Amino acid sequence: xxxxxxxxxxxxxxxxxxxxxxxxxxxxxxxxxxxxxxxxxxxxxxxxxxxxxxxxxxxxxxxxxxxxxxxxxxxxxxxxxxxxxxxxxxxxxxxxxxxxxxxxxxxxxxxxxxxxxxxxxxxxxxxxxxxxxxxxxxxxxxxxxxxxxxxxxxxxxxxxxxxxxxxxxxxxxxxxxxxxxxxxxxxxxxxxxxxxxxxxxxxxxxxxxxxxxxxxxxxxxxxxxxxxxxxxxxxxxxxxxxxxxxxxxxxxxxxxxxxxxxxxxxxxxxxxxxxxxxxxxxxxxxxxxxxxxxxxxxxxxxxxxxxxxxxxxxxxxxxxxxxxxxxxxxxxxxxxxxxxxxxxxxxxxxxxxxxxxxxxxxxxxxxxxxxxxxxxxxxxxxxxxxxxxxxxxxxxxxxxxxxxxxxxxxxxxxxxxxxxxxxxxxxxxxxxxxxxxxxxxxxxxxxxxxxxxxxxxxxxxxxxxxxxxxxxxxxxxxxxxxxxxxxxxxxxxxxxxxxxxxxxxxxxxxxxxxxxxxxxxxxxxxxxxxxxxxxxxxxxxxxxxxxxxxxxxxxxxxxxxxxxxxxxxxxxxxxxxxxxxxxxxxxxxxxxxxxxxxxxxxxxxxxxxxxxxxxxxxxxxxxxxxxxxxxxxxxxxxxxxxxxxxxxxxxxxxxxxxxxxxxxxxxxxxxxxxxxxxxxxxxxxxxxxxxxxxxxxxxxxxxxxxxxxxx
Amino acid sequence: xxxxxxxxxxxxxxxxxxxxxxxxxxxxxxxxxxxxxxxxxxxxxxxxxxxxxxxxxxxxxxxxxxxxxxxxxxxxxxxxxxxxxxxxxxxxxxxxx
Numbered sequence: 001x002x003x004x005x006x007x008x009x010x011x012x013x014x015x016x017x018x019x020x021x022x023x024x025x026x027x028x029x030x031x032x033x034x035x036x037x038x039x040x041x042x043x044x045x046x047x048x049x050x051x052x053x054x055x056x057x058x059x060x061x062x063x064x065x066x067x068x069x070x071x072x073x074x075x076x077x078x079x080x081x082x083x084x085x086x087x088x089x090x091x092x093x094x095x096x097x098x099x100x101x102x103x104x105x106x107x108x109x110x111x112x113x114x115x116x117x118x119x120x121x122x123x124x125x126x127x128x129x130x131x132x133x134x135x136x137x138x139x140x141x142x143x144x145x146x147x148x149x150x151x152x153x154x155x156x157x158x159x160x161x162x163x164x165x166x167x168x169x170x171x172x173x174x175x176x177x178x179x180x181x182x183x184x185x186x187x188x189x190x191x192x193x194x195x196x197x198x199x200x201x202x203x204x205x206x207x208x209x210x211x212x213x214x215x216x217x218x219x220x221x222x223x224x225x226x227x228x229x230x231x232x233x234x235x236x237x238x239x240x241x242x243x244x245x246x247x248x249x250x251x252x253x254x255x256x257x258x259x260x261x262x263x264x265x266x267x268x269x270x271x272x273x274x275x276x277x278x279x280x281x282x283x284x285x286x287x288x289x290x291x292x293x294x295x296x297x298x299x300x301x302x303x304x305x306x307x308x309x310x311x312x313x314x315x316x317x318x319x320x321x322x323x324x325x326x327x328x329x330x331x332x333x334x335x336x337x338x339x340x341x342x343x344x345x346x347x348x349x350x351x352x353x354x355x356x357x358x359x360x361x362x363x364x365x366x367x368x369x370x371x372x373x374x375x376x377x378x379x380x381x382x383x384x385x386x387x388x389x390x391x392x393x394x395x396x397x398x399x400x401x402x403x404x405x406x407x408x409x410x411x412x413x414x415x416x417x418x419x420x421x422x423x424x425x426x427x428x429x430x431x432x433x434x435x436x437x438x439x440x441x442x443x444x445x446x447x448x449x450x451x452x453x454x455x456x457x458x459x460x461x462x463x464x465x466x467x468x469x470x471x472x473x474x475x476x477x478x479x480x481x482x483x484x485x486x487x488x489x490x491x492x493x494x495x496x497x498x499x500x501x502x503x504x505x506x507x508x509x510x511x512x513x514x515x516x517x518x519x520x521x522x523x524x525x526x527x528x529x530x531x532x533x534x535x536x537x538x539x540x541x542x543x544x545x546x547x548x549x550x551x552x553x554x555x556x557x558x559x560x561x562x563x564x565x566x567x568x569x570x571x572x573x574x575x576x577x578x579x580x581x582x583x584x585x586x587x588x589x590x591x592x593x594x595x596x597x598x599x600x601x602x603x604x605x606x607x608x609x610x611x612x613x614x615x616x617x618x619x620x621x622x623x624x625x626x627x628x629x630x631x632x633x634x635x636x637x638x639x640x641x642x643x644x645x646x647x648x649x650x651x652x653x654x655x656x657x658x659x660x661x662x663x664x665x666x667x668x669x670x671x672x673x674x675x676x677x678x679x680x681x682x683x684x685x686x687x688x689x690x691x692x693x694x695x696x697x698x699x700x701x702x703x704x705x706x707x708x709x710x711x
Numbered sequence: 712x713x714x715x716x717x718x719x720x721x722x723x724x725x726x727x728x729x730x731x732x733x734x735x736x737x738x739x740x741x742x743x744x745x746x747x748x749x750x751x752x753x754x755x756x757x758x759x760x761x762x763x764x765x766x767x768x769x770x771x772x773x774x775x776x777x778x779x780x781x782x783x784x785x786x787x788x789x790x791x792x793x794x795x796x797x798x799x800x801x802x803x804x805x806x807x808x
Contacts, residue, residue, distance in 0.1 A: 684807075687807040689807035690804050691800050691803070692732060692735070692800060692801075695732055696732055
């Protein structure tokens with residue numbers, strides 16, 4: 001879809017038409033409609049199943065599948081329609097010369113005192129790219145889900161959650177102000193929680209959902225505080241008012257803007273799984289695999305990157321925050337890549353790979369290359385969605401094969417796989433394409449985007465904090481090499497070598513149905529060509545840029561210029577002309593060539609080495625030892641958090657409950673009651689009921705008052 | 712003239728108060744209350760000679776209220792007597808907490 005007409009294909013001299021949004025509200029509302037329809041169907045199915053169980057039947061046996069046709073039609077259908085509308089809008093914006101964002105305001109949402117927030121959508125170049133990714137990749141994943149989830153009793157519930165997610169994600173990327181964005185931000189978090197714990201009968205999976213939700217709360221706290229700071233500084237929360245005013249109102253590198261951006265980055269780190277809040281994402285793999293593809297790889301987790309790019313002006317004003325963003329990004333990328341080297345669960349490898357790639361995106365936006373972050377976000381959405389969907393096809397096949405023989409082996413453990421290429425050729429080939437793309441092999445999508453990130457990280461070394469950025473640049477290069485290793489390891493263990501499923505099971509292994517393989521093929525094509533939308537000028541002219549065969553260079557860069565121009569101007573003013581050489585010399589073409597050669601060499605080397613590994617099925621495998629066990633156990637970060645964060649919080653909560661609540665507060669409340677009752681009992685002794693007593697007291701009282709008045 | 716009238720009034724009031732406090736027969740207590748009211752009436756009339764006619768107007772009010780009170784009070788006493796066969800107020804102490 002990103003191959004849509006390039007600027008150079010425009011007819012010379014054609015007058016750019018003004019951009020008119022085409023039903024922007026409907027883009028958002030269609031998935032919400034799908035959620036309502038599927039939700040109603042899901043509730044009816046649930047009620048009927050409950051009635052059947054009450055009537056004495058086995059609920060699972062007596063599910064009726066009549067509703068599934070409607071769900072199949074509505075679930076992917078609404079997202080597909082949204083995608084068509086987005087394409088229409090894209091075509092309109094493409095031919096228009098749009099500089100300022102188009103804000104479509106529907107109604108006044110909040111008016112309290114100085115605060116005025118409209119329910120408004122903002123259509124500009126950045127939200128357009130995000131919409132294309134969300135609805136386009138989202139639609140493919142919906143289609144894939146039709147095959148993957150077809151036998152699940154929660155089919156309608158699944159699609160209603162998935163539609164709701166798309167709705168909130170569109171609100172997030174289209175919101176024209178911080179609060180509207182925050183509604184989407186929280187909404188996708190809710191859907192993520194619902195879908196991670198989709199099989200909530202399994203305690204572990206329900207807990208994984210809770211973990212994701214709670215860790216995200218920490219990030220949301222940062223988002224809220226940042227939003228309050230923005231409001232006290234600017235007096236408004238609309239993007240179109242805040243960003244143009246920022247350079248005038250905020251001092252470059254000042255405390256306010258640094259605080260604002262750091263708190264926003266805390267929110268981004270929670271949503272996008274960066275250090276120190278990344279721990280929820282690997283556990284989120286408990287959800288159905290297409291959910292991992294859509295929410296935990298292609299769209300929701302990239303919301304943090306989108307946020308930083310959206311607030312490019314603010315981050316450009318805060319060099320310290322930008323350096324923090326870049327540092328955290330690289331460290332996360334490196335840490336996650338090392339963990340991915342030693343995981344055996346196919347989805348865990350991909351989860352850590354996602355965290356690692358998100359780290360790259362943050363490196364890009366941290367060094368001021370905002371469009372590159374978005375570029376990698378887009379290409380990553382293609383190949384990581386493909387990898388997850390491919391792993392879904394593998395798990396699907398493994399699950400069915402193991403189910404046939406009533407084996408209890410783990411269908412996600414790569415030690416139980418091996419040699420699957422014979423039975424799943426389409427999955428095998430498409431996943432290899434994605435693997436080469438993520439490893440950064442020329443000329444696939446990941447090569448262009450990742451190379452651009454590393455290149456800009458190198459350039460940053462000659463502006464601010466040279467030592468820091470040089471180190472980051474080296475680490476980013478090293479991580480790129482690790483990527484090639486762990487992805488090749490995954491492919492070899494899954495698809496190559498001898499089959500380890502067992503002889504009987506191997507007979508039942510089969511390729512996924514066409515409804516699942518077609519999305520794989522489409523995503524594979526996108527993983528090949530996706531990078532061509534932003535071939536750097538220097539590279540485009542060389543052999544690496546297909547020797548100038550592409551109709552354009554740096555299209556995405558120019559497309560996003562209206563968004564990033566403000567930030568670029570600030571950086572230019574304070575940092576000067578950007579450098580044109582990497583820290584140790586050499587131009588972009590040289591480093592790009594070197595890195596792709598290194599990636600390819602490592603892929604081949606790992607493939608050869610891995611072919612000689614003696615992998616034993618999980619049931620008979622010994623626990624990893626030494627350094628490998630450190631990586632296998634994820635550097636014991638979860639244990640560290642448990643010891644130093646979770647347990648202290650639990651202890652503090654227990655103290656609050658047992659001491660503060662049960663003793664102090666309950667004591668105070670009950671004590672007050674006791675005092676009142678005792679006082680009442682004492683005073684009631686004077687209430688004898690004897691009329692003479694009353695008369696006597698009355699008289700004495702009158703006499704006392706009289707005496708007081710007279711004397 | 713005023714001194715004598717007020718002295719009489721005070722004496723009557725004290726006698727009435729004393730009766731209310733000491734006696735246990737409801738009828739007697741009732742009569743003592745009437746005595747107190749009339750002591751006040753006497754004081755009002757005595758003052759009205761020097762202050763104005765309002766004192767006498769007040770007396771009519773007091774007499775009207777006293778008449779109404781007598782009607783209601785006696786009715787209550789009669790129904791109490793029918794129930795308990797006594798009008799000794801020591802026996803009536805239900806009206807408490």
